[in-house]
Amino acid sequence: MTMRRRALLWSATALTLAGCKRKKDAVVPEVWDEAPVPERAEALGKLAPPWPAPARATLDSGLLTYWLHDPGATLAHVRLMLPDHDTDPFPALVIRSILGGLRKQVRRGLGRVGAHVSGSRRAGRVELVLSGPTEALPRMVSALALSVSRSPKGNRPLTQALLQTRARVARDAAARTTLEVATAATVGALLGASLDSQRIDPTRAESFDIDVLADAWSRLLDPRRCALVIHAAQAPQTAPRVLAGFERWSGSGRREAPDSSLGRLRWTPKDVSALGHVMTDGGSALLLPAEKAAGSAHLVMGCRLDTPTVGDRASARLAQRLLGESQDARLAIAGPTSVFTVATAVSDKSVESRAQSLVESLSAMGRTRSPSQRLFTAAQLWLGARVVQASLEGEDWTALWSESMDLATTEADIPRALAADAAAMLALGPDPLAAWIAQQLDPRLGNASWAWALAGSTDKMQRALSRMTKTRVIAPTA
Amino acid sequence: MRSIILGLVALAVPAWALAAPEPPPSDAQAAEPGTDDAPAEPGTAPAGNPGTAERARDEDAAQDAPQPGRPVLDRVLPCGVRVLVARDDSLPVASVVLAVERGSEDDPAALPGLHHALAYQLLMGNRNTAPGAIAAMVQDAGGMAFLATGPAQIRFESIIPVTLLGELIHAEARRFRSPTVTESLWKEALVSAKRDVPLRRATPWEAAAAAHGAEGLGHRPRVVEPALSELDASAVATELARVARYEHTTLVVVAPLPLEDTLAQVEDAFSDLPPRERAVPDRPIERTQASVERAKATGNTFVWAIPGDPAARLWADAWCEVLSRQRRGKDEPKPNRVRCAFDDDPRRPTLTVRVRTPDDPRALLEARLERLEAKATRTLRTPRTRLRQALSADIGTPLGLARRLAATPATRSQPNTVERMTGADALDGPPIPVGTLLDSATMVHVVAPSEAVPAPTQPEEGA
16 A cells, blocks of 8 residues: 555656756857957957058158158068049049059069069059069169159150050959949948049040040149158168159149148038938939940949047948948948948849848848857958068058058057057957947948949839839939 | 968969868867877978987077077977977968978879868868867957968968967877878868869979979879879878878978067977977989870970979079060070970979970070070179069068078078078079089980980899
8 A cells, every 4th residue: 555655656756857847948048259369369459560650751752752661671661642623523534544554664674684664543542562672672662653743745655654544444344343433433422422433444544535544644743742762771871862763753733732641631521401311202313324235233322431540440431340240241441431332233123132132131140249259250350461461462551551550540550550450450349339330331321421323224123112212213324 | 161271372383372161060079180290291301400419409500699680489399399480570460381391292192182171171170179169269360361372382371360379389299190081071181172273384293203303292282183092081181190290391480579589489389299300301303204294386496393491492583574574695596485384382493494496495595504604793793682672571470481591491590590591592692503503414404205315224134
């Protein structure tokens, strides 16, 4: 009897326990969000060139010069920075022709010293770069000084460069992609600049007058508006002798010379109060460039960001890196103003859904908190790639100086801008970044002004989009 | 899925480099027998003096004495790996090159392309790392990884932000330990190896083989033969154990840190490997034939083997340019033309001269070389400047310097500076005479089958 009672008791207990047993532990989502190792972050924050303070001088001609002394340098680099604007940006055809003409002249002047000449364009300026053996520095500088001092009248290399540019543009006109056209229209709208400053139209290039080019040469090649950066093994004490050629460069502008390089070269875009949000009532109209372009249709959205502080610029860069993992996102920083674009390919069927999903993904980013480790990895990749690329491209400190200029707010910030940028990127936490993204990059609610353009569109696409937003056709001559 | 970014090796022969896509991650990571206990490959000559500690200390002391130029630390660690450490302060960037002194020349006759494929197999991870993990680590930090294979060297090259240096050295010290080998990974390695464009050279491979006296040079590197796909996992593991050994290897590190600090990091990373004697193959130049037969040969092609040291390579390049630019002599007929091509390589460089003349090509070539020697100082000025500039641009960056140092002779020399080891000093000094580099006694003549110099007859057995 006792045994039966015990057995019953055990059975009851077992049944009770079994009934209480939870089949599974409650799933608690675990977020791996450890802060990076401090020493690692500190070391990464120093991923900037170990440059000493440059020797800064303004020549009698008004040219501003920076001498970056690197005793171990095996190559010398000379970078002349010219503005690409006066009150407004010059047409891209003018800039490309002038750069081409200068390159031709400098190459002729260099002879066989084994130096390389190249040109590049950054926000607000064009740059002519000479790289060659250290001992060839005086020859490189004098060839450059002679080339910029030439008069545009009867300047044969300049005429040749214009003809070459025309020919290349005519040849490549069919190869221009819809992505390029849509990006040019978007950026032009964001900066309040004409389409001509963003791209070269073949028909307008054909009718371009050489006298306009000569006038632009006189206005751009003015020592009072340019800056020269030199990276060499030679000590700055040799500068007066090396730079003697530039003392004779008078230019023909005869205008006031701003004291800082940023004042000379940085362009402040116009106010674009007409722009607003995207895909909202009263928002920015969808731009439809009428130019022909190759490839499937592309939709590009972009915004102009205010980036007055290092933190803002670091946030913009990290946001671009994070979005870049899934979208074609790009960012150009020029001190207090930056331009951010994101692009996607669309088809007749997908145009509405792609546009909405792009807007939604940007909005969602502001609501998503990225783990610290993800931010650290993104920052590490960006900062590491910057110095590695600089090394692979020949350790040209003038290129890094140029990037520093874009990251600086004042002249005094330039030498330490890269390090400050690195430190700010690494210090940025997930919550401040999410808040910044929500505030700036939300196309429907954020503070930034947005523009968007669709290139290569069909009638069907235009009909579908006109149900969502107002549209505006952009003529090639706009 | 990641992809290893590979680029061109910026040595004098750009096509020497390969592009290697990284394999996808795989769960199958069969641990293979460790390579540490495998015997040293027969036929390799011990280099350096690891057995004689005193002599090694003397060498180190001699090397540490101040020398004009940028110093390079050159050490052989107890595990047999040779370490070269240099400093470059211009940017916070470091470069690491792991150079294995093996290449297509060492391929077994039945398995041409083996070393090329094994180089890819070594990207497939090991007991410590997943397939492609080292390259992924480099890329995640913003760096770039490269792979280069050639007739006598395989190089794993990386350029990274200096913050990753410790981790990368550590990873390189483990690359060869128990490499992961499975059938599927081997197939992936072969697919990647096949994608590479076969190495092209001006010199016919059979002529290069005869000039260097290395039969293995007779086949084109980077050609993956079907026989390789028939190897099973254990055979691949055996071959890897033979090839991927630290005593065959040189590690070059260029970083913006004090030399001793960098060396200490390397020593620490390699300290747990068992002691081994350094064993790099001796690759002497011993011409085996005075002429080689080649279909469609016109009899106007002459080939020389050039020693694989930086000074000889630089001067051969310079002489080659001068020879190609040389004008006809006053008494020479108009069709006469001499053109030279230099196939650079860290270990097996060759120089090829093609002569076009209605007369005796050999006589014309000898006359031309004689004239060259007479005006050496003046004619060498232009190529000397070009080479000096190229060298100077290379050794000014960490990756360029690391590649140049990896191309220095595989045995230690002392005392060392960047200028001496890369040949920059030699370029400033007197040239190596053209008669020494292009000696008619070491020349190989490429001829049509009917023109071949008859081989000496062997006495018949029992005669």
